[in-house]
Each structure stands twice: as structure tokens, then as C-alpha cells.
Amino acid sequence: GGAAHQLKSHTQSVTKYTVNLSSRQYVFVDTPGFDHTYLSDQDILRIIAEWLEKQYRAKVKLSGIIYTYRITDNRMSANVCKNIELLAKLCGRRATNGVWLVTTMWDKAKSMELAESRALQLEENFWRPLIEEGARHKRFEENSSRCAWEIVQDLTGEGVTLLLQEELVDKEMELSETTAGQVLYQQLQRDLLERIQTIKRLQEEAKAQGD
Numbered sequence: 001g002g003a004a005h006q007l008k009s010h011t012q013s014v015t016k017y018t019v020n021l022s023s024r025q026y027v028f029v030d031t032p033g034f035d036h037t038y039l040s041d042q043d044i045l046r047i048i049a050e051w052l053e054k055q056y057r058a059k060v061k062l063s064g065i066i067y068t069y070r071i072t073d074n075r076m077s078a079n080v081c082k083n084i085e086l087l088a089k090l091c092g093r094r095a096t097n098g099v100w101l102v103t104t105m106w107d108k109a110k111s112m113e114l115a116e117s118r119a120l121q122l123e124e125n126f127w128r129p130l131i132e133e134g135a136r137h138k139r140f141e142e143n144s145s146r147c148a149w150e151i152v153q154d155l156t157g158e159g160v161t162l163l164l165q166e167e168l169v170d171k172e173m174e175l176s177e178t179t180a181g182q183v184l185y186q187q188l189q190r191d192l193l194e195r196i197q198t199i200k201r202l203q204e205e206a207k208a209q210g211d
Helices: 041-057 078-091 093-098 112-126 128-132 145-153 163-170 179-210
Strands: 002-006 015-021 024-031 064-070 099-104 136-139
Touching: 024 041, 041 078, 041 163, 041 179, 064 078, 064 093, 078 093, 078 112, 078 128, 078 163, 078 179, 093 099, 093 163, 099 112, 099 128, 112 128, 112 136, 163 179
Parallel strands: 002 024, 002 064, 064 099, 099 136
Antiparallel strands: 015 024
């Protein structure tokens, strides 16, 4: 099986799709993505963690993780860093070579030059820590089944165990105690601090204008 993971998500639960091809059975799992339209990042992590724990207890290993990013997205922002940081901590170092970072919608890019520049920025900045640990960038260059299967067939290895699975099952940790849980808490604290500082600054500006 594999796990697909998107940056902007409307998926609200873990959904499984089974495909039989050339006497092999492939199981694709679509999970809600962080930075979700309706669910908080805490909800997303809990949903993913519960599913991963269940698979690990049932001795089911993932062939790998496919993390998708639209090359047409204008937001090369802090959210990209936050999502990748969570993904890295959820997988752990040993499982990172089972992560495919897939850029999509190349056929919808208005400027190929801009798309290439974004891909380079992802590889050299945002995704660099994961790539250095063994993750690979793949391009879904055309919306075709041939292109999709080329990406998928590269992933059918021995199977990976994620750090989050080991922490929840083998070490019997609570989700909030896990590496991913701790990172999410730190991210939320940083966001909260930034919001408080913004509100404070706006209040000071309003007071200065009032005076």
C-alpha cells in the first residue's frame, strides 16, 4: 500500500482504493492534508495517526508515501515548511527513502520557466532536508495513467515503518508525546505568538492614530 498526501485538502477521512494490475494488487490510501480547509492540524494528525497505528498493529507495511504539491501554487510560504517538517517527523529518518515528493499540474502551468524555478526552489530549500535523508522528487508531468504508474511502480519496495508507528505502538506513547505531536505543538505555539504580536501591533497603531 501507499499513502497519498496533499497540501490543500478537502478529504476529511482516510480513504482506501484497491487496484489490480498485472497480477499485483495495489492499495492506495488518500489521507487528509495538513493546512486543511475544514479540519485543524491536530485533527489531521490524529486521523492519520489512528490509521497508521491500526495498520502497524495488523502487521501491514506501507510501500511508501506520495506527497503531492501543485507546481501552479503561488504560495511558496511558511506553510510549505510547516507541512514538510511534520511529514519528516512523522516518517523519521529511516523511512524517508520511501517518500516521493511529487509535483503535479505541470500541464496546467502558464509559465514553464516559473514552474521550473519553483521546482528548483522546492528541491534546494523547502524539501532539501527530506531529499538529503533519501526522499525523491518526481514530476507528474502529464495527467495520464502511464505517468502515474511510472511514479507508483518505483515505490514498491520492502515496505517502511514510520517513526510515528513505532512511537505509538512499540513505545506506547500518547500522540502528544510523539516527535510529530511535539513538533505540531511547537508550530501552534509559534502561530499563537505571531497572532498575539500582530494584534498588539495593530492596537498600538490604532492608539497612535487616536492620539
